[in-house]
Amino acid sequence: MMVIRPVCRQDKQALMMLAGSTGIGFTSLPHDENKISERIERVLATWEGTNEVAEQGYLFVLEDTSENCIVGVCGIEVAMGLSEPWYDFRVGTLVHASKELNVYTQMPTLFLSNDHTGHSELCTLFLEPDYRKNKNGHLLSKSRMLFIAAFQDQFADKVIAEMRGVSDEDGYSPFWERLGRHFFSIDFREADQLTGLGQKSFIAELMPKHPLYVDFLTEEAKTVIAQVHPNTIPARRILESEGMRYEGYIDIFDAGPTLEAYTKDLRIVRDSELRKVVISLTMNEGDKQFLIGNDSYKNFRAIIGAQRVTGTEIYITPMQAEALNVSDGENVRVVSLFSKEKNRD
Structure with a gap:
């Protein structure tokens, strides 16, 4: 894994x-x-x-x-x-102009x-x-x-x-x-x-x-x-x-x-949500991949899984729970791996 x-x-x-x-x-x-x-x-x-x-x-x-x-x-x-x-470098523009000569130029520039x-x-x-x-x-x-x-x-x-x-x-x-x-x-x-x-x-x-x-x-x-x-x-x-x-x-x-x-x-910051872990021995995977992370600051873990997610719960396997260092009933942070517009190549 x-x-x-x-x-x-x-x-x-x-x-x-x-x-x-x-x-x-x-x-x-x-x-x-x-x-x-x-x-x-x-x-x-x-x-x-x-x-x-x-x-x-x-x-x-x-x-x-x-x-x-x-x-x-x-x-x-x-x-x-x-x-x-x-x-x-900030890529900017400097304008050089003279009405008398009828000259107007925009010059791309680099500013430190x-x-x-x-x-x-x-x-x-x-x-x-x-x-x-x-x-x-x-x-x-x-x-x-x-x-x-x-x-x-x-x-x-x-x-x-x-x-x-x-x-x-x-x-x-x-x-x-x-x-x-x-x-x-x-x-x-x-x-x-x-x-x-x-x-x-x-x-x-x-x-x-x-x-x-x-x-x-x-x-x-x-x-x-x-x-x-x-x-x-x-x-x-x-x-x-x-x-x-x-x-x-x-x-x-x-x-x-x-x-x-x-x-x-x-x-991911905007759309991620907390879900309660349900560890299932006989779990049918969902058809959507999720990015899943525990909520531990010092022992952070993250994996990808095609999980079944409900309004408040996420179903994961014992192996995934071990990888995330979480137990049944604990919270994990969940978000879809891809945005709707994402090209998945």
Whole structure:
């Protein structure tokens, strides 16, 4: 069975293996044992209530219980940019006009921005390629929103997700080569590694504060603005199906889009409901798949199941009850896995 659960210290080596497979451009899970250990300790401190808001974050793993292995990871940061600045580009417009010359032009521009400071972030989403099937990606991504739905008071009013931008296996990023390299004089791979290791002061030191004209970039660089890496297309579709939208902000390195939404407007937050567990040995599955999570803050669990749901109850199997760490009569949080409009490919 595929189960979402909080990370624990024993997961460090499994996370190292996942980090080694993510590729260039995936900065939130660096292939660095010390950084992964620090991340685990930080999120455990969050669950224990000993972290300041600026340091709070959560990390979950997807476990294949039948094989006893970790196959995916996902995370939430509570409030971005409070301990160190959070940078992105806002895609805007500057108008140049002259009545005398009868000239009026609108120029797309990039403004260095800290507009998302204090927002919560969905981050660190990675699933082993062999497990990118059977709705595992939906469980991995959407379980974070189910956790937010259960504990909304722990998160900001707005949530964002930075999408990985376009780059190839060799670390070539069209946007970086035509913009970032001029100011930083380092390879995209190196800049990517530095940000993943938390060394971000060079951004403020070297990035220009004045607007940059998009038309001065090459066509190759302009084409990838707000586009995602091919491996990230499914993740973007999932988030957009839940109500997140691109609102004109991109990553300053690879130009990947930032998706955002008000937390209360996320479909899972808005539509999820509590149901009382009925454990049934002879249960006929329903024809609709549900995302199901327990209501435990420190021992959160989430699964997918095609269950029979009534107005106040949900019928689950003993195996599912064990996976969720719930007993007969306890409450679980339930929401349909897909929105009505969702393309389920």
